[in-house]
Amino acid sequence: MRYEHIRQEAYEANMQLPRLGLVLFTFGNVSAADRSQGLFAIKPSGVPYDQLSPASMVIIDFDGKTVEGDLRPSSDTQTHAVLYKHWTAINGIVHTHSVYATAWAQAQRDIPIYGTTHADHNTVDIPCAPPMEDSMIEGDYEYQTGFQIMNCFAERKLDYREVEMILVGNHAPFTWGKTAAKAVYNSAVLETVAQMAMHTEQINPNAPRLKEALIKKHWERKHGPDAYYGQ
Amino acid sequence: MRYEHIRQEAYEANMQLPRLGLVLFTFGNVSAADRSQGLFAIKPSGVPYDQLSPASMVIIDFDGKTVEGDLRPSSDTQTHAVLYKHWTAINGIVHTHSVYATAWAQAQRDIPIYGTTHADHNTVDIPCAPPMEDSMIEGDYEYQTGFQIMNCFAERKLDYREVEMILVGNHAPFTWGKTAAKAVYNSAVLETVAQMAMHTEQINPNAPRLKEALIKKHWERKHGPDAYYGQ
Amino acid sequence: MRYEHIRQEAYEANMQLPRLGLVLFTFGNVSAADRSQGLFAIKPSGVPYDQLSPASMVIIDFDGKTVEGDLRPSSDTQTHAVLYKHWTAINGIVHTHSVYATAWAQAQRDIPIYGTTHADHNTVDIPCAPPMEDSMIEGDYEYQTGFQIMNCFAERKLDYREVEMILVGNHAPFTWGKTAAKAVYNSAVLETVAQMAMHTEQINPNAPRLKEALIKKHWERKHGPDAYYGQ
């Protein structure tokens, strides 16, 4: 089987989504890229998770063209392609409609940084990109979704290598990472942070954002030059 | 065994309800119709899911009369019969008391279309029919429930082939589809959309409805003439 | 083994509590009575569910005295005994600290009848007894808890054969029934109704109570002389 490595990686990462409670039916997809070949493997569209296999993954190039595969690729494939093409340090992308993260996207609010669970992964509020202009929607919608994500990062001067998640307003979350497995991990973290933030505001509508010293410390102990979190 | 096809279809669809977390005990029922025979198979009343079998399904005609079966059919059988009789394109109906959809029904509110998870399945708010008039309740209640559902669709000029779900005010949801399996799918989608919408309002009480361009795009990519969602 | 029937019944009913998600650790207990002997079997105190057996149940008389058993009976035993002694038509009692029902008890509010899920089981709001007077608490607390429950029913002119559940203010729910299995069923129904009612108010703070005609119809179809719900 050709492209075996990314097929296997994409398959295993996709299968994590239902196990982590992040998807209902087929409402999610993961891709895994091989930069040396300029290709990625992605879940086929509308196929139930229990019928997936490495062989059913579809191979796509960074311009969004199908290279190999009998099944139609995920309808979000063009969004993945755009992000791989422009964000050259990522090798995995995940899209879900997980309940709490999607609720924040529908509420069109950034998720405020309320605690260290958030700060262990991000130093900023998790951004919510505004809904797209009608002209973008009516055109090549999924392709433009990729630009909507990149534009939001550009406007806010965020680095996609540091902040590996976003909410697309009225839609749902996207996450990414150096591997497909890391992108899935980020989706699960985002869902938990989203639920905690909603409950935090329910318990205290005036809850303050995390203080700067704690943001800095938690980020550095996990990601800084002297990181001591994890092996 | 006679009517084996619809017995099997109804049995399998009913068994999905507890797996999808949509029912407590026996609080739900699914039916599967065979239009060529003018009959449907429905769950017997009050029998636990783990004691069901294809043979225990009850066969009913579209006037609500029992054609075959030793057990009493679901108490909601007349509602199913009325809908099959008048909505001639459906072959499966589901009734549950799933928690979040039922909460919206009890709140007597339509579920606003807040995001693309909703728009992938409906272009309109999910309708909540008002509670029935006392005269309808005191008469043939379940039979009248079918008309309450159809009247709500008629008044709002909704097409049951496009919108496959409704909340009955103070009661609970009904869903339907071209197959029993599709009707079950719709019940699970409705429950998730109901939960997301509640959390959306909790996170932002002023959350706007989804913009028209997004409603149109998500519907068309899944249901339009050039649909590219699913296989 | 003596008293085998009620030991077995109490054991099986107790084991349903963790399966139904109604208890954390040992925070719940079920008893099963044999009226001909004037005895009931109850869970021992503080023993994890996975270490229970029919033989570990403790046999108690309706005055609360231990008749047989090496283990200490549930700390709520006196409440069970009082209820069996005065409410002569019940043969099973359940006490849990299930999350949503307990939240209503802590909020010291009756659960309003908002829909048919509630009406299928009760024609009235689920009563919340006020917290006990200090003198009752400082005396024989669990014994007095039984009277607090009965006093609440007497003051509101409720019949324990029709309403099989109560919240004890600041504490948690008790349910009962003609069998221990029915009492467990009632605990699960109560927990679901409690969650639905909380969400109903979150979705619509002005949600109206269920109209009388629906209360009457749903009760009669399940419990009236011409009941047609269940087999």
Next chain:
Amino acid sequence: MRYEHIRQEAYEANMQLPRLGLVLFTFGNVSAADRSQGLFAIKPSGVPYDQLSPASMVIIDFDGKTVEGDLRPSSDTQTHAVLYKHWTAINGIVHTHSVYATAWAQAQRDIPIYGTTHADHNTVDIPCAPPMEDSMIEGDYEYQTGFQIMNCFAERKLDYREVEMILVGNHAPFTWGKTAAKAVYNSAVLETVAQMAMHTEQINPNAPRLKEALIKKHWERKHGPDAYYGQ
């Protein structure tokens, strides 16, 4: 294998965290101490639960120095060490980011004592220590977290042998006990009490705290000289 007893105890207690739904990925850690040796065993940092074994636990002394172990210990190890050194009656400590307890920590509120589920375990509101001063954060952060916890107890005149849990503001909960298993039990109790308290306020924003007579009675029946709760 040396230190087998505390390795085994720490391993088993750590494995309870995912089973009780208290952790996502590796967001939690348990330690088990042997006072006669002045050592404790703690989970290694960032290792998934399904890859843990007694042998992978790291052995640490009460000054926070690693005595045995190839893996890096949990990043929270210094907090554990400080608490073991100063609170000489505890032999187990747990740290999690469980959703509801963490939401209260992020809201920077004590959890009010609203009912008997809480009173069975604590006679006071569950304390939330304020976020640390910047100078403490910028120094030896995890070491200072231990002092932040102890300072909160000292200021409020709480006894760590009676109140076995705390929220660290903006961060998450810590619990402890005479054994690692008891500390895990306390983490699960705290999470349930946190969820119940949030829902209590949602159902009744003016819910009163539990009356003193009930606080005293529930505490005494479980912990007093004449305790009769549990075996």
